[in-house]
Every structure is written in structure tokens, then in C-alpha cells.
Amino acid sequence: MSKNTSIWVLIIILILIVGGVYIGNNSKDSFDVMEGNDAMMIEDEDSMMNDEDSMMQEDGDKMMDDGEAMMKSGSYETYSPEKLALADIGDVVLFFRASWCPTCRTLDADIKSHLGDIPENVAILDVNYDTSTALKQKYGVTYQHTLVQVDSAGNQIAKWSGSPTLASLLTNIK
Numbered sequence: 739m740s741k742n743t744s745i746w747v748l749i750i751i752l753i754l755i756v757g758g759v760y761i762g763n764n765s766k767d768s769f770d771v772m773e774g775n776d777a778m779m780i781e782d783e784d785s786m787m788n789d790e791d792s793m794m795q796e797d798g799d800k801m802m803d804d805g806e807a808m809m810k811s812g813s814y815e816t817y818s819p820e821k822l823a824l825a826d827i828g829d830v831v832l833f834f835r836a837s838w839c840p841t842c843r844t845l846d847a848d849i850k851s852h853l854g855d856i857p858e859n860v861a862i863l864d865v866n867y868d869t870s871t872a873l874k875q876k877y878g879v880t881y882q883h884t885l886v887q888v889d890s891a892g893n894q895i896a897k898w899s900g901s902p903t904l905a906s907l908l909t910n911i912k
Contacts, residue, residue, distance in 0.1 A: 812856025814849050817863040817870070825890035828859030829911050834874065836867040836882040841900065845883065848903045855904060860911065887911055 815821070817832060824830050833849075835842040849862060856862065865873055867882040877886045877894055885907060887895040901907040 812853070812858055812860045812862075814853060814856060814862045815864065817865040817873075819892075821861065821863055822888060822892050823890050824861045825888060828861060830888050830890075831860070831862045831907065831911065832865045832873070832877070832886045832888060833862055833907075834865045834867045834870070834879050834882055834884040834886070839867070839882040841883045841902065842867075844902060845904075845907070849907075852904045857908070860908065862907070885910065 822830060833842075833845070835846060837843070846864075849856070867874070867879075873879070876892070877884075877897060879886070879897075881899070884897065884899045885901060886897045887910075889895055896910065896912045898910045901910060
């Protein structure tokens with residue numbers, strides 16, 4: 739190999755090494771920034787979910803007066819067995835929702851943005867799809883984003899899937 743060719747090969751190798759080190763350092767910095775942002779987003783999401791759960795729980799606590807269910811204006815709250823008693827004075831719909839389900843998140847967001855549109859005699863109960871095995875078995879729920887209308891004894895009145903909006907959910911109530 740000529741001396742001139744050897745110099746060019748060394749220059750190219752040095753450029754590749756320096757470029758690799760530069761890219762490696764910048765990628766690590768970008769990853770650290772992204773990792774920090776992701777951690778913040780996850781932390782914020784967890785915080786918001788905890789706030790939502792406590793708000794829904796507070797709403798549920800306000801509905802119970804001396805052990806007797808009192809229907810307030812339409813509600814969207816976390817499921818608990820005693821809330822089935824709301825069906826004595828209105829309609830109760832169980833929303834089997836998974837936090838990882840895109841269509842569930844869409845309906846959840848639509849319900850929350852239209853809380854005032856829930857009729858006074860309707861209670862939508864948010865059921866955690868991932869942890870409510872017994873309820874899923876009872877109602878034959880095999881996939882998330884399933885809605886089940888029940889009576890106060892927990893008997894199924896109607897079952898459907900895929901309502902993308904609060905309005906379409908309400909049209910399925912019997």
C-alpha cells in the first residue's frame with residue numbers, strides 16, 4: 739500500500755471513531771432526557787389516576803347516605819358491589835375498562851368530558867378489566883370495552899361492546 743493510501747485509510751478510520759464516539763455520547767444524553775421525560779409522564783399519569791380514583795370514590799361516598807343509595811345527577815364512578823343498589827332508582831351500566839386499551843381510553847375520555855350529559859337516572863360504574871376476574875366470569879366478559887347493564891341484584895339486563903362515545907353508550911341502555 740502506498741503511503742498516501744495509508745494516510746487516507748487512517749483519516750477515514752479516525753473520522754469513523756470520532757463520529758461513533760460523538761453519536762454514542764449524544765444518543766446516551768438523548769436517551770437520558772427521554773428516560774427522564776418518560777418517568778415524569780408515568781409519574782404524572784399515576785398521580786392523575788390516583789386523583790381520579792379518589793375523586794370517583796369521594797363521589798361514591800357522597801351517594802351513600804345511612805347505607806341507602808341516593809341517585810345524584812348522572813354519575814361515572816369506580817365500581818363497588820353496593821353501588822348496584824343504584825339500579826333500584828335508575829340504570830346501572832358496568833364499563834369493563836382496561837387502562838392499556840385504546841378504545842376504552844377513548845370512551846373513558848368522552849364520558850369524562852361529557853359528565854353533565856349523563857342522565858340523572860344513570861350510573862356508569864368503571865370496572866377494572868384486569869383485576870375483576872369474578873365479574874368477568876359472571877357476565878361472560880371476554881374482552882375489554884364491554885358494557886353490561888345490570889339490575890340492583892346484579893342480574894344482567896343487556897350487554898354490548900364498542901360504544902365509542904357516551905351518546906352511543908346511552909342509546910344501548912334498555
